[in-house]
Amino acid sequence: MRKQYHILNGDSLKEQFPEIIQGEIIVARECLVDGNVNGNSLPDLFKVRAEFISNNYDGYKEQDYFEKTVPEFQKIQNIPDNVDINLWFEDDLFCQVNFWFVINLLIKSNHNNQLFLIRPESHSQYGFGGLLKSELISIFESRLKLTELHDLSLLWVCYQTNDTEKLIETSKRLKNLYPFIDIAVEAHIERTPKNGNMGRPSQSLVKIIEELNTAEFGPIFKEFCKREQIYGFGDLQVKRLLDEINNNR
Incomplete structure (x- = not known):
């Protein structure tokens, strides 16, 4: 070999x-x-x-x-x-x-x-x-x-x-x-924002926050990984997305 x-x-x-x-x-x-x-x-x-x-x-x-x-x-x-x-x-x-x-x-x-x-x-x-x-x-x-x-x-x-x-x-x-x-x-x-809408990962995070009714990172991250496993994001990438969402609100 x-x-x-x-x-x-x-x-x-x-x-x-x-x-x-x-x-x-x-x-x-x-x-x-x-x-x-x-x-x-x-x-x-x-x-x-x-x-x-x-x-x-x-x-x-x-x-x-x-x-x-x-x-x-x-x-x-x-x-x-x-x-x-x-x-x-x-x-x-x-x-x-x-x-x-x-x-x-x-x-x-x-x-x-x-x-x-x-x-x-x-x-x-x-x-x-x-x-x-x-x-x-x-x-x-x-x-x-x-x-x-x-x-x-x-x-x-x-x-x-x-x-x-x-x-x-x-x-x-x-x-x-x-x-x-x-x-x-x-x-x-x-994941690219279009027509004034956020990209898919950010939209998914907003939906998760609303459904879980929490701002706690752990449960949000766990649910994101389950729903959007295609992205393979780690905690650092998801936290950056969450920070962007919060800053734009």
Whole structure:
């Protein structure tokens, strides 16, 4: 078997990763689904992301981004040729945007490697976190070899440049092979405010607040994750949305 590299979407999966699965582990520590992703180059993007996260996520400094996030992406760029690269990403929009970025990064690095996608057999709010180690081993053994890499890479370009029309067009081309991408793109489109109305996640939060008749974050967050699992938002993303809603009232 060729040498294996595993790119994981977050540290929580790293903590539960089965020791029996051999290979180098790289963690994509980002939430590109949230905030500014502009940048004409990778260093520009990293600078923009470091500024955004440090300004919006309490307890996270720009230096943290360059010490904890950037080195992992540099590891991706430095993966050698003739290896298998296993991408552990779920179907929700949070995971998908990171997945598109990683694919783009790999394509730009001109690797002569085989790429595989590992994802839970069924989409749920728990994702990989809801699987036993034996189940993680099972989905690794049934991994999907990725094709149409140019279009997968193009998804990130369209997302970054906010080219909605081309993003939809590309996801439709990939729909037969990767139907979950089309669903994630639809969810992304629906979070954009239109005709004076809030986007889908914010509308959902307002409805949840009214139905639960509470301003307590815990129950609101739990219900949002159940109803809008397609977004894959963590507590930080939902809290930002709630703050925006409250500020606009």
